[in-house]
Amino acid sequence: MKKFAFAVLSAFWFAASQQAAACTISEDLTESVPLNYQGIPNSYRLKMVDLVSNARRWPDVEIQAxxxxxxxxxxxxxxxxxxxxxxxxxxxxxxxxxxSQYIYVDTHLEGAPYPQDNSGFNGYLQLSVGLMPLCKGGCERLCDDPRITPTSKAIE
Structure with missing residues (x-):
């Protein structure tokens, strides 16, 4: 029983110590388009160019979408x-x-518009793109890189 308790405690300590150094790095864009709109608005495309341009600043990573x-x-x-x-x-x-091998597409059918969330988003929100770094051996090094502003950081 002591070995089991020690193993559980060790696993918890390891997870907690890993969490303390964690951060989230991403570039995100979510918008609504008119119902039945079949294209992608040029304004959204321009924002996507900015998104990818920002993501290219991440050092030594591939961009996944x-x-x-x-x-x-x-x-x-x-x-x-x-x-x-x-x-x-x-x-x-x-x-x-x-x-293309790092782009993942997920489609959904929705019954009603999204209610307003804490970030102010609401409405139909048909288009969403999130870019994240894909790092060999993990992305922890990016959390402390002065060239990068994490989206969120764990409380240490």
Missing amino acids: QIVTNAYVGEKNAEELAKSRGQQLKEFLIQIGVK
Whole structure:
């Protein structure tokens, strides 16, 4: 029993010590488009260029992208619309230099608009792109890099 308690305590200590050095690094963009809108607005594309430009400042990493596109049940051909939005965003990210093998697309059908959250977002929010660093051996070194501003940092 003592060995088990020691193992649990050791695992907890290890996890806590790892958490103390953790941070989150990302570039994120979420927006709504008019219902049934089939394209990606140029204003959103320009913001994506800025997003990728900021991510390129991360030293010695690959950029990975998580795309989430939504369509609402009331939109025409909602499932196809969500897939099309995701594919268009992926193609644009490839055009501006993100490697296709590091781009992940997730599509959803939604029944109602999102209520306002604590960051002020609400509405349909059909387009979302998040960029994160992909590091060999882990990204912990980026947490203390003076060239990078983490999105969040663990309380030490």
